[in-house]
Amino acid sequence: xxxxxxxxxxxxxxxxxxxxxxxxxxxxxxxxxxxxxxxxxxxxxxxxxxxxxxxxxxxxxxxxxxxxxxxxxxxxxxxxxxxxxxxxxxxxxxxxxxxxxxxxxxxxxxxxxxxxxxxxxxxxxxxxxxxxxxxxxxxxxxxxxxxxxxxxxxxxxxxxxxxxxxxxxxxxxxxxxxxxxxxxxxxxxxxxxxxxxxxxxxxxxxxxxxxxxxxxxxxxxxxxxxxxxxxxxxxxxxxxxxxxxxxxxxxxxxxxxxxxxxxxxxxxxxxxxxxxxxxxxxxxxxxxxxxxxxxxxxxxxxxxxxxxxxxxxxxxxxxxxxxxxxxxxx
Amino acid sequence: xxxxxxxxxxxxxxxxxxxxxxxxxxxxxxxxxxxxxxxxxxxxxxxxxxxxxxxxxxxxxxxxxxxxxxxxxxxxxxxxxxxxxxxxxxxxxxxxxxxxxxxxxxxxxxxxxxxxxxxxxxxxxxxxxxxxxxxxxxxxxxxxxxxxxxxxxxxxxxxxxxxxxxxxxxxxxxxxxxxxxxxxxxxxxxxxxxxxxxxxxxxxxxxxxxxxxxxxxxxxxxxxxxxxxxxxxxxxxxxxxxxxxxxxxxxxxxxxxxxxxxxxxxxxxxxxxxxxxxxxxxxxx
Numbered sequence: 001x002x003x004x005x006x007x008x009x010x011x012x013x014x015x016x017x018x019x020x021x022x023x024x025x026x027x028x029x030x031x032x033x034x035x036x037x038x039x040x041x042x043x044x045x046x047x048x049x050x051x052x053x054x055x056x057x058x059x060x061x062x063x064x065x066x067x068x069x070x071x072x073x074x075x076x077x078x079x080x081x082x083x084x085x086x087x088x089x090x091x092x093x094x095x096x097x098x099x100x101x102x103x104x105x106x107x108x109x110x111x112x113x114x115x116x117x118x119x120x121x122x123x124x125x126x127x128x129x130x131x132x133x134x135x136x137x138x139x140x141x142x143x144x145x146x147x148x149x150x151x152x153x154x155x156x157x158x159x160x161x162x163x164x165x166x167x168x169x170x171x172x173x174x175x176x177x178x179x180x181x182x183x184x185x186x187x188x189x190x191x192x193x194x195x196x197x198x199x200x201x202x203x204x205x206x207x208x209x210x211x212x213x214x215x216x217x218x219x220x221x222x223x224x225x226x227x228x229x230x231x232x233x234x235x236x237x238x239x240x241x242x243x244x245x246x247x248x249x250x251x252x253x254x255x256x257x258x259x260x261x262x263x264x265x266x267x268x269x270x271x272x273x274x275x276x277x278x279x280x281x282x283x284x285x286x287x288x289x290x291x292x293x294x295x296x297x298x299x300x301x302x303x304x305x306x307x308x309x310x311x312x313x314x315x316x317x318x319x320x321x322x323x324x325x326x327x328x329x330x
Numbered sequence: 331x332x333x334x335x336x337x338x339x340x341x342x343x344x345x346x347x348x349x350x351x352x353x354x355x356x357x358x359x360x361x362x363x364x365x366x367x368x369x370x371x372x373x374x375x376x377x378x379x380x381x382x383x384x385x386x387x388x389x390x391x392x393x394x395x396x397x398x399x400x401x402x403x404x405x406x407x408x409x410x411x412x413x414x415x416x417x418x419x420x421x422x423x424x425x426x427x428x429x430x431x432x433x434x435x436x437x438x439x440x441x442x443x444x445x446x447x448x449x450x451x452x453x454x455x456x457x458x459x460x461x462x463x464x465x466x467x468x469x470x471x472x473x474x475x476x477x478x479x480x481x482x483x484x485x486x487x488x489x490x491x492x493x494x495x496x497x498x499x500x501x502x503x504x505x506x507x508x509x510x511x512x513x514x515x516x517x518x519x520x521x522x523x524x525x526x527x528x529x530x531x532x533x534x535x536x537x538x539x540x541x542x543x544x545x546x547x548x549x550x551x552x553x554x555x556x557x558x559x560x561x562x563x564x565x566x567x568x569x570x571x572x573x574x575x576x577x578x579x580x581x582x583x584x585x586x587x588x589x590x591x592x593x594x595x596x597x598x599x600x601x602x603x604x605x606x607x608x609x610x611x612x613x614x615x
Binding site: 111113133135137139141143145147148149150151154155158161162163164165166167168192193194210211220 | 350353354356471472473474475476478479482483485486487488489490491492532533536537538539541542
């Protein structure tokens with residue numbers, strides 16, 4: 001069954017990718033199971049889409065990610081203060097916050113690169129272990145070096161097994177999988193071009209394919225829209241939205257402007273002054289909620305379908321502290 | 331002569347393979363610094379009566395360890411760590427070479443250390459070179475995938491659970507061994523050329539990792555063999571019966587190869603100019 005995002009088929013890989021610690025016997029079994037099941041990261045789902053739960057003591061199997069009271073202190077400053085929220089599969093969630101609000105720090109906590117001072121991260125209902133293959137990550141800085149001897153398709157292929165030891169062996173299954181992925185993100189045109197020579201938007205697509213090919217349940221993108229022109233940004237947002245809905249992947253991306261995302265976001269996690277509020281945009285982007293986050297009075301203005309958050313002092317002495325079209329922080 | 335060709339070829343091949351990753355990781359400066367550490371190591375070895383190649387290798391490994399400890403893997407710390415080690419090592423090398431020339435009976439110690447001694451390799455060192463060479467290749471093969479991934483993006487690699495520091499340290503070890511071994515052939519001063527030159531030429535010519543490595547090995551080994559042959563022949567040039575140093579020939583061939591690697595792009599560009607604009611854009615991709 002060919003992966004075709006626009007047709008909405010379930011992604012049933014024609015091959016199975018054995019884990020490094022599996023015996024040959026379980027590899028064969030998994031290959032057989034793949035005929036009937038959709039393999040998804042650490043867990044398996046039956047074809048009716050219900051995730052199998054692993055034990056009675058776990059939290060609800062519905063969430064892909066759950067943060068519970070995360071505190072992070074760095075260099076004597078509190079970066080994150082009791083941050084709690086959850087992400088469910090198939091939802092497109094935006095992490096909104098100005099630069100320096102702690103978005104990257106939050107991502108690092110989720111990825112396990114930074115240990116929080118307190119609080120817990122639950123992935124699929126289990127406490128985060130050192131290596132979690134359920135998360136695909138697209139970092140912020142793109143690969144700029146034009147000398148890198150990798151084509152787009154090679155970079156995507158690295159997403160399958162780049163973390164394992166040894167030399168990659170070429171196989172037809174591998175190539176077919178990479179082709180499918182490139183088709184899914186609409187990157188076939190430049191599949192054979194050098195990664196370093198792609199434009200920003202094209203690199204994003206390739207990085208997304210790289211992250212997606214290992215079938216994560218959560219796709220994390222760190223400021224994917226930065227350095228992109230409006231048109232490319234819209235294309236990326238549309239692609240991510242399709243991925244979320246058709247692949248049943250939780251897409252979580254950070255941005256400092258929420259307006260481009262408002263049409264597609266299911267939920268929003270708004271980060272300000274180290275505190276977070278999560279919910280739908282209607283629930284969160286309100287003067288009272290944001291005021292509690294910021295710790296002072298804010299006004300939320302709706303102008304032609306766009307949202308403007310303005311900091312004010314509450315005494316009638318309103319001050320527009322920045323002219324960004326979406327978000328103003330003190 | 332056969333020993334020179336065998337050892338030279340082996341060492342050049344390994345150097346080219348490691349060099350591809352060095353250029354990929356942007357650690358050419360680090361590679362060069364290690365050659366200076368090898369100078370100190372080799373000249374120190376001569377002082378205490380050991381074979382220089384032992385000093386090259388040991389010096390390189392120690393230097394790599396120090397660079398690791400200071401923080402060569404962090405982007406900000408990289409130049410600093412490299413520069414510090416380079417400066418200290420060169421100072422030591424100056425001391426040892428001076429002592430070599432004043433205390434040792436054999437002249438030409440500096441020539442040997444700095445510019446190579448492939449023709450005067452003691453047959454007892456040959457097995458060591460082969461063993462270390464194979465170990466280096468094995469190391470690179472072992473960490474090939476995670477090294478490639480972490481060279482592209484530290485963040486992605488760490489998110490996938492790759493132990494980035496360990497992989498980087500193993501790579502540094504391979505680099506140190508490779509530099510130490512190639513100092514035997516070309517001497518420490520020109521060891522960088524054998525490390526960086528062939529990969530630099532290869533990267534201009536191909537877009538794929540395995541092809542880049544293949545071309546780099548081809549250029550490196552070819553340049554070494556051609557250099558050895560030319561050096562042999564140079565005994566018969568000119569009036570005096572002195573041959574020119576092997577390392578000069580090797581580096582000269584590498585340089586010519588680098589210049590030649592720019593030609594395919596030029597030809598493609600000229601073909602594109604003659605084609606329609608749309609085709610030209612595609613060709614330029």
